[in-house]
Amino acid sequence: MIGLGLLNGLIVTMKAAIRGPVTVQYPDRRVGLLGAARELGMSPFQFLVKRPKDAVKAAAGFATVEDKIAQGPRFRGQDFNWYEDRCTGCASCAKFCPLGIIEIVTSPSDTLKSQGEVYNIDVFDIDIGRCMFCGICVEVCPYDALHMGSGFELGTYERKDLVISVDALRTKKNTPSTWFRPQLEETAYNPHSGESRPWTEVGRHEQPTDEELNERWVDER
């Protein structure tokens, strides 16, 4: 016991210090003069001459760049994506939610049978304050109408703001997560690109044409 193991510990920590930090400094990280210049694609000298004010700021350590870890496209997050055009109001999601946080109130619609059996959705509240993001509502949706979202930055000051109402779901830009939606993954779609998907493209099945619908509904009844 003369401390060789202790010396080993010192060596390992020094190696880690030389390798530098691995932290991702969400939401932004400070960059020095060199880092700021690299961000702008200039040499530090150019940066100093062209934008002296920014350069001084960066040298003092006040320049920041956005820093964010790349999320997986399957990330199960807040702000559910709901396609009203796909939803029939069957309430499978509400039925199978382990916590019972989805509330659906429907009324009969005046759509024709040939347009599919669809209910009017009067209330579709998701209380994400109690949601555990298991995604079972998405898994059981037979028409691929409900999708998980990818957000995680929707902090609010009051619990009631955490209830997503049907109007919010209707007006929201839909960037569905590819969780349990292999058909989205096959199209190399990434929800974090901010690109939205129309309701016709997120389904598991081919959209039936009018002729097919006519065949199915008119001929049968």
Add this chain to the structure above:
Amino acid sequence: MGTNFLDNSFFRNIYCNLSKSDDIRCSGGGWLGDGILPAGFEWLAFLITAVVMAMVLINLVLGSVLIFIWAERRLLGRFQSRSGPNRWGPYGTLTPVADAIKTMFKEDIVPTAADRWVFNAAPIVMMVPATMVLAVIPWGTGTFLADLNIGILFIIAITSLSTFAIVMAGWGSQNRYAMFGAMRAVAMLISYEIPMALSLLGVLMLAGSLSLVSVVNAQDVPFILVQPLGFLVFFIASIAEINRAPFDVAEAESELGAGYHSDYSGMKFGLFLNAEFMATILSAAVIVAVFLSGGRGWSFIPSQGWFIIKMIPVLFFIVWTRAAWPRMRIDQILTFAWKGLIILAFINVAVSAILSFVWPDPTMRELWFMVAINFGVLIVSVMAVGAWFGPQGASAPNMSHGDALPRPRPAGQPSGGDS
């Protein structure tokens, strides 16, 4: 009133401006002329000068505490593969300032069951030794508050006062965790006073004086080379004295929450924290003065600069060990002091005594001989004491496996085959 203080250049510069002293060292007067105060008011000049100097020095050290806190947190971050504080101010330099402001404005809670007087007095008592040690440290040539002829003894005596503060805090809190921490701290601090004092004996034999200024002046070869064993023992003991890792059992956060200052909040906690960091800086200063030849160095940097430059690696090493090593257990710490460090310190004393008997007034050449001999003694004695402690450390039972460390064996192999 003695006149030793006029050796101090800082003191002389202020004092000679103020008073019409007839001392030879003040003969040219100050830059402001021949003294502002009328004759007969030398005592007032002395008082003003002393207060000004104490203010300057204490505030400088308090400022350096902030810098040290920042540097320590950044360094710990680097050692742990993260970045450390980097948000508030350039590179996070204002973080300790923000912490200080936050600490000041926090609610000061005194537990109902606490012994109020003792509880409130403890942080103040804690600050006393930390500030008093400042007086004797020679920060550079002619830069000190007081050149006491018992400087080293003063340091050893005063630093042990912090034991009182810790036991007061532990007792006054009426908290069992705090009491645990206080008891551990007392046991540890008292044990480590002994190797600490003994390890300085060798230095005293070489320097022939207890005054820190004389010790610095005696170091034609830094004493870390002439007294490597003494340095090792003193360094370990002083880390223990300032309650830092791996000897931070008094505030072991994984066992005791925060140890003796569990119940303190607000600025009282701030004072404890401040005193601890001041103690760290001051112990680095003492190490520099006693073993690293103080402010001596090539003259292109002023001696005060040399002093600070030499403090940096010492402080860096203290932070480094904190990052790399876990905490020792209190009984092992005590065993380590009584069975390890004291023996090493005695070996050092004996060897130094023999050497200074052989070469009572060593020349440069003889000093280098002593360096060689002492390094040999260091290696032999550390190996011997380490072998005596055995492969598993201070006080672990069951040394059934000898020197080799156990390794898991693959399943199916009979036990004892590979381990």
Add this chain to the structure above:
Amino acid sequence: MTLKSEPVIVNVGPQHPSTHGVMRLRVAFDGELVTDAEMIIGYLHRGSEKLAEERTFTQVVTLTDRMDYVAAMTNNQAYILAVEKLAGIEPTPRGVWLRMISAELQRIASHLIAIGFLMQDLGAMGTPLMYTMREREDIMDMFELMCGARITNSYHRPSGVFQDAPPELWPRLEAFLVEMPGRIDEYEQLISGNEIILSRMRGIGIISPEDMINASITGPMLRAGGVDWDIRHQQPYEYYDRVEFDRPIMDESDNYARYLVRVYEMRESLKILRQCIDQIEPGPARDPEVPFVIRPPKGDAYVPIEGPKGELGFYLVSDGGISPYRCKVRPPSLLNLTLLREMVIGLPMAAMIVTFGTVDINMGEVDR
């Protein structure tokens, strides 16, 4: 005269840095030495077993995530195996391989947490913990790619996993397998030979193999006591009979042995992962014929698996309905904790904390 003295009773927890959650230890101290310790649990009880009786078989998967929340994948696996046995569902080969990959990754993650927090209990200023968390992040990222969640995965489903792993996973897994052995060596360099750690962990917290077997202690703790008991080997489930791996065994049965067995098990898990990648076959990751709502026939089933902390199993009773009539968990954390009192009596306070740390419990699993 005799001096009257009484032991100092200290409540270690429920809020304490080293109780790994909300557990309370009522300890009697004589100076620094523990003379008695009483374990008070139940602060994190959420009634998971009762809640399971109200939910369909697939919905219960989300509850199992929250039992041992640092090893959700193995909990999923244990539950799903019981459901498959109960309902007679045959899993798809690719689903089984993916379950094994996720379970082995989870085992590494759980052991990383165990080692990191053990070092935290030993008083290392967070350095080993930061290193182990750094590697755990890689595993969490891979889980996010696989199932969209990092901790509460709910990845496994009856007949496989809910969705095939994305192609981006494989290069990451490959890089992880290449990098991880070096990282484990680094931990060993930092921790295993450190004299302070050796003196604090060797010969402390010894418990005999007979006692452990009588108290049905399992997992790394039992293997550190010289008993060759690994359910992956003795009662292979999934495809563990198709992979080669060693079971590291130590005879010391002390804190250091428990730590070292975990380190070596991480290496074995890497070996298993490598073989899984080599043997995984294309195909569906789950049987599309298995419905979301399963109605198993009347009966019961219990499948033990080797979780990171020990034998983990779900005992399910079905009355033919859509939800389990009874769901009983065999939590390794709780059973491994049962001998804590015997282990810590006579130890100093610091050694008690370390012994508690080497048992590697998770309060979510102890209280459920």
